[in-house]
Amino acid sequence: MRDFQTSTPTAAPPLYQSVRGEPIDQMGVRMTFARDEELYAQEEDADLVYRVVSGAVRTTCLMSDGRRHVGAFYFAGEFFGMESGDAHRFSAEALCDTVVTVMKRTIAERDVQIERLLWTSTVQELARTHEHLLLLSRMTAVEKVATFLTDMATRQGRPELVFLPMGRQDIADYLGLTIETVSRMIGQLQAEGFIELQDTRHIRVRTRGSLLKRCA
């Protein structure tokens, strides 16, 4: 986990200057969370917005019968937490040691610059969620895994070497598959020569073009 630095310039959006003169990256309260620590819980009041400074976060949703769903993963520079009206529909946990900045939503809304940024992030989030929807409803298991890997690679800004800060169970719950199927599909992609596993969490993408083709 130690080598995971998503705070690379490629991954983070440019700095924005708020009207108060503070760079938005440094606004709000800075908080640190350990691996698997909870940032907020399902059903909790959603009056704060978050931004990843370094590390990674997952949002999860537990159904009454114990089925688990992972809503999204967030990396350095990305906003999250505005997914709901008043109460969080998801809980958020750190995937590894993670630093975030937290801001009261009402304060954010008082600053035109920040509000714009929040709006953009929310629309972006919506777009990503729609992609996710498409993935879940209309893709086969291999396609899901291939899409996931290329998405991770892209967001980490390094298209050839992907690092996965999350375990197989998280991936499975994100893709709507079982852990076994995820494992098998990664195996299959490797057998077909699209990827190469350095270890379970570091994957080298051999032929990005071809892998993309498996994404439908």
Place this chain on the structure above:
Amino acid sequence: MRDFQTSTPTAAPPLYQSVRGEPIDQMGVRMTFARDEELYAQEEDADLVYRVVSGAVRTTCLMSDGRRHVGAFYFAGEFFGMESGDAHRFSAEALCDTVVTVMKRTIAERDVQIERLLWTSTVQELARTHEHLLLLSRMTAVEKVATFLTDMATRQGRPELVFLPMGRQDIADYLGLTIETVSRMIGQLQAEGFIELQDTRHIRVRTRGSLLKRCA
């Protein structure tokens, strides 16, 4: 199709007054679309926001290999079209004869009242999309159909009698199932006594409580 009036007071949110004194319901250009007519296309510039006045709209996404995905259905009073950054990721079509109001997004953003409303709608949309995500990733076929029916019933404000302005294929593509499975699950719910079909598009919900239990 003739009897479908979603412009009932129960379905539509209260009127809002914009700073310019116009009720927001009547703002923008009024347009009428016939059944299956396209409001906007995938990849088209997304500089307009829409609101259903009467009728119903579906958004669809076509994958390269022909697989089809229905993103959402919209009824009277609901906003749509702000799902993306610059270009629409979905196309929008009228499910039946439909009236909408169209507004330039830039104009909407100049009016604080409208902008707030748009924000609320977008966040609501995001929440609904997350529900949809959960449905697609972690529900069985029966659960999907049961959830769909209760959702439709709720949004139409009549929990006992659901009217479906869309065909089975649309439902299937919305739920990530095939048309045959949708049909079978509706049949099953009927056999189990949860619902009763008046005709293919009018469904009476017998025991809402029990039907909800099938929604996980």
Place this chain on the structure above:
DNA sequence: CGGTCATTTGAACTGTATCAAAGTCGGTGG
């Protein structure tokens, strides 16, 4: 009525889940 399109029903197939077991890795203590 007859034709077209949408929906339902039936039978066989398949992708993914489930259940079970064997590896693999990273950390810990001797």
Place this chain on the structure above:
DNA sequence: CCACCGACTTTGATACAGTTCAAATGACCG
């Protein structure tokens, strides 16, 4: 430094939900 432990991951065999293909039924409309 090595041996062991526990958690995570991979692999294998079987089961089943949902798909696919095919045909029948039903609804709508001239």
